[in-house]
Amino acid sequence: MIDFELTGSQKQLKEMAHQFAKHAVRPISLEADRLHKMPQDFLERLSMMRGMMQQGEVPQEYGGEGGGAGEAKDKKGKSQKNRFALIGAEEVAWGDASILLNLPGPGLGGPPVQFTGTPEQKKRFFGVFQQPGLHWGAYGLTEPGAGSDVAAIKSTCRKDGKHWVLNGRKCFITNGGRADWVVIFATVDPSLGRAGHRAFVVEKGTPGFYCGKIEEKMGLRASETAELVLEDCRVPEENLLGGEKHYESGGKEGFMAAMKTFDSSRPMVGILAVGIARAAWEQTRDFVKENYMLGRALPHYAVLASTLAEDQRLIDAARLMCWRAAWMADEGVPNAKEASMAKAYAAKVAMKVCTDAVQILGAHGLERAQFVEKWYRDIKVFDIFEGTGQIQRIVISKRILKESPSF
Ligand SMILES: Cc1cc2nc3c(=O)[nH]c(=O)nc-3n(C[C@H](O)[C@H](O)[C@H](O)COP(=O)(O)OP(=O)(O)OC[C@H]3O[C@@H](n4cnc5c(N)ncnc54)[C@H](O)[C@@H]3O)c2cc1C
16 A cells, blocks of 8 residues: 555654754855855754754764664665655755755765775765764766766776876866765776776875865855866775775676666755745745735636646655655665656756746746745756756666567
């Protein structure tokens, strides 16, 4: 049977995350957008809430907040990590998605360490998050000329004694400038395509590894997006994720380390878009109620009300698709198609809802002081990062054709 009711601990997490979003995140949202960064005192206060923020990011066996709701098992004894992460993230994104992307933790760097790292590497790199202070991880795949076409990365790695020497440039890396370590994907030989890929953990302060610039963006401005440079950067051999044996078969292990990340991160990106869409929808609903329901001609109101009804339906459908993909990840069922579907659909839905919000608020929707103006700018990137809408369609169509019996 299908049960859509949240469990007691899921409800508790949702409420806690909502209160955090409402009272701590939303009030600083416009200011953080204007400044292109988070207020420092807010970041410091965040370290006190580490348990909630790292929900599911640092595995319990490597020092993650034990006993947290994210570690709870469902009735069948399966982990609920991905489901919990989505429930909390929707609420915080309702407050402000770019602030959520600032929250300390391994971020997108976590999955490749978790899926490909040796036990020793997991202990070392996840251990960073147990040290006092605020710590971030990051994921460095994109390069100028290699965004959608991941196989085309040009950053190189060459073995030299007990080190690997890395050269190249990474761009648009979330939290890249402040991260304690970044998972960097490089190739032993660009002509090998995916089979040449290797994944390294490059630690902050490694000579030859530095932040080139922080990007100025249209939306999600409070989230740091960095260019990273590797110039004859010598990385100890212990930092090759999985160790050399892992790549001996000559297969696509390095590439797979990059791709497997998306099975859990795409539903997450989808639910962040849902959180923004819900925020925009709620503001639009309140605006319509205040301005149109009383004393205005019914036909005028009916057009706006039907837009609200349609958008509510789309938001609910997007949320369910994200939950399904997260549930599959928790079940250990391959979910690449469903993760792509959820992300692609939620991004499109959220763009429509934010566009409707600005339209319905009219000129007020364009005012800087109105949140919908910001959400309209923030939402565009959700159809670009973690694979553009077009790339999701390629992923989905390949899977559909592969699954089809006549293929
Ligand atoms: C705010 C932000 C944060 C990011 N964070 C990270 C991060 O932490 N780590 C990281 O590695 N990257 C990150 N990225 C990069 C992001 O993943 C890339 O921008 C994305 O993969 C798209 O690549 P691109 O920008 O190079 O576009 P391109 O790949 O150049 O694509 C340009 C256009 O061509 C289309 N296109 C490309 N190939 C095809 C095709 N085969 N068929 C049809 N259409 C195609 C695309 O859909 C797109 O519309 C971030 C980006 C942003 C904006």
